[in-house]
Amino acid sequence: MSATIKDVAKLAEVSISTVSRVINDSKPVSPEVRRRVLNAIEELGYKPNEVARSLVTKKSNLIGLIVNDIGDSYVAQIVRGVEEVGRMYNYDIVLCSSYGSKDTEIKFAQVLRRKQVEGIIVVSEILNKEIIEQIKEYKIPYVYLNKYYDSIESPTVSIDNYEASCMMTEYLISLGHKNILYVTNEKDMDLTIEKDKIKAYRDTMELNKVESHIYAVSGHGIDDGYNIGEKVKELYNTKGITAVFCCQDEIAIGLINYFYDQNMRVPNDISISGYGDIKLASIYRPELTTIKEPYYDIGAVAIRRIIKELKGEGVEEQSINLPIQIMKRESCERIY
Amino acid sequence: MSATIKDVAKLAEVSISTVSRVINDSKPVSPEVRRRVLNAIEELGYKPNEVARSLVTKKSNLIGLIVNDIGDSYVAQIVRGVEEVGRMYNYDIVLCSSYGSKDTEIKFAQVLRRKQVEGIIVVSEILNKEIIEQIKEYKIPYVYLNKYYDSIESPTVSIDNYEASCMMTEYLISLGHKNILYVTNEKDMDLTIEKDKIKAYRDTMELNKVESHIYAVSGHGIDDGYNIGEKVKELYNTKGITAVFCCQDEIAIGLINYFYDQNMRVPNDISISGYGDIKLASIYRPELTTIKEPYYDIGAVAIRRIIKELKGEGVEEQSINLPIQIMKRESCERIY
DNA sequence: GTGAAAGCGCTAACAG
DNA sequence: CTGTTAGCGCTTTCAC
Secondary structure, X not given: OOOOHHHHHHHHOOOHHHHHHHHHOXXXXXXXXXXXXXXXXXXXXXXXXHHHHHHHHOOOOEEEEEEOOOOOHHHHHHHHHHHHHHHHOOOEEEXXXXXXXXXXXXXXXXXXXXXXXXXXXXXXXXXXXXXXXXXXXXXXXXXXXXXXXXXXXXXXXXXXXXXXXXXXXXXXXHOOOOOEEEEEEXXXXXXXXXXXXHHHHHHHHHHXXXXXXXXXXXXXXXXXXXXXXXXXXXXXXXXXXXXXXXXXXXXXXXXXXXXXXXXXXXXXXXXXXXXXXXXXXXXXXXXXXXXXXOHHHHHHHHHHHHHHHXXXXXXXXXXXXXXXXXXXXXXXXXXX | OOOOHHHHHHHHOOOHHHHHHHHHOOOOOOHHHHHHHHHHHHHHOOOOOHHHHHHHHOOOOEEEEEEOOOOOHHHHHHHHHHHHHHHHOOOEEEEEEOOOOHHHHHHHHHHHHHOOOOEEEEEEXXXXXXXXXXXXXXXXXXXXXXXXXXXXXXXXXXXXXHHHHXXXXXXXXXXXXXXXXXXXEOOOOOOEOHHHHHHHHHHHHHHOOOOOEEXXXXXXXXXXXXXXXXXXXXXXXXXXXXXXXXXXXXXXXXXXXXXXXXXXXXXXXXXXXXXXOOHHHHHOOOOOEEEEOOHHHHHHHHHHHHHHHHOOOOOOOOEEEEOOEEEOOOOOOOOO
């Protein structure tokens, strides 16, 4: 079918090793011969077969990326980061979407391993110890990214969630709010980062001598935020809540949607903040005040770590924390 | 490092061919021997090396996917479709993001070819004849997807844009609107599908004996929609425009943002419709009335086509049209 | 039913 | 500088 190194060698009247040398610039070749080879390559439209190359060099130049769902904007941002820096080092990305299935995640790890990927990045939203153990067995570099759950003894990159939540609570208080509701997620609360975030909220409220109010929601989608609207409205009426700090942007947006439908205005009637800074946060009206989780950077740093390890360069500590940024936008307002 | 077929053969005391046979179920193997081999595989944790396998079978089980930007939600939906059905046929996806660069698109086509991908799907937003010619040379199945430009003599899958635009115009008219503004995109207007959509709009308006109003915007982002807000507001005041049919959802949302900031209510003051049904369309408030371009299905059908061709099953016509659906939501209202 | 051997396209010693 | 050769890990004739 397609031209091989042999065809080139024959046409250029040299040995295949010489062809290999000019392709890879691996050893000196005389100008004259090089020219002949280059011509032959040109003439035949020869393109090296990376599969054959991989087999001998044992370098697939592939990084496996197992994600929950590429349709989630934050996942897409991570993928962008991973791909873009991977590309700089000549790595291609094999993408697998698990849609939250534990078994699928594990299956993909196996698939990727057979494909000889040199590293694996997992972007998960569930608790899955098995996949970690699986990947550890492969003895290839990996990074485990999970927005919700604590990264179980794995290399990871994120932000300091305790610190971030302190900052947001502090900010809300600085705006004059005294009755601030924290909306958390009830699922596996003590295994998720929510435990840190709740503690941060509590500590900061206490420090400022104001009372804590916590309400737990069951999911973390926009719908879930919408659905707690009624309850929050009740709290607004009975407890005089003036600000809501939601543990996820989606919850915040759902909540705003609810208020929109109820003809209550945000931030005029109530301030709402999120956590994450998903793409929608800055598009939505009102624009959402939130904590930025730098997804693109998370992806970029994750693959950078893997590549470093692959190159045998020393890798730093297990988990890398990126700088925190609080995005002060429209949805939270000063209260007097 | 990792166990190979040889190790298994040795441990099971058979030849490597036998091992291969049991792995692939390619030829009968006596139960007794099969058991021994299976045991050995188990014991060594042996996993076939797909790279080696690919080299001999010339099947990489890889499909290349060149996209504009995975961060765009519609792209992500296409990718989901591609990946999910690819997976059913045991194909993995290698993802490349071009970010709108012609050269990058071409470079990726080459990279993918060298990786021996069996097919290529291009999701582009620019005009790039070269990449098509490039891929055609490779003689591998491909599908070209472009939301904006006519797919230049290539297999593609989309909806009938003329028909869809007729339906939307018709719908707006049926709501009682007489002064409907169509917002198009000025760039390469006669090479893009806009020419069909404009024609559809014009034809339908004419058929209903109402005057056409067309305004062209320069980009197709949310910002662009926002930026024409002033102009549209002017048209609203001077020409009595009561509905705006935007050629893209993003434009529509930008426009709604503008009106939000101007304290004009959609749809109370003005009805606005989009085109595409991006994810945001149903999340946004007010929910956006729009034409659904079934991105997931587009991706799914695209890869299905490639796989069919790979299997030598007859492939239907060049371009496949999917059913049209108009999503009647909040942003367009009856006028009296 | 099983094994020996050739070879996929390429890289990397090893000679010369 | 260049060619010869031995694999990389696997599938696939071809004999037995």
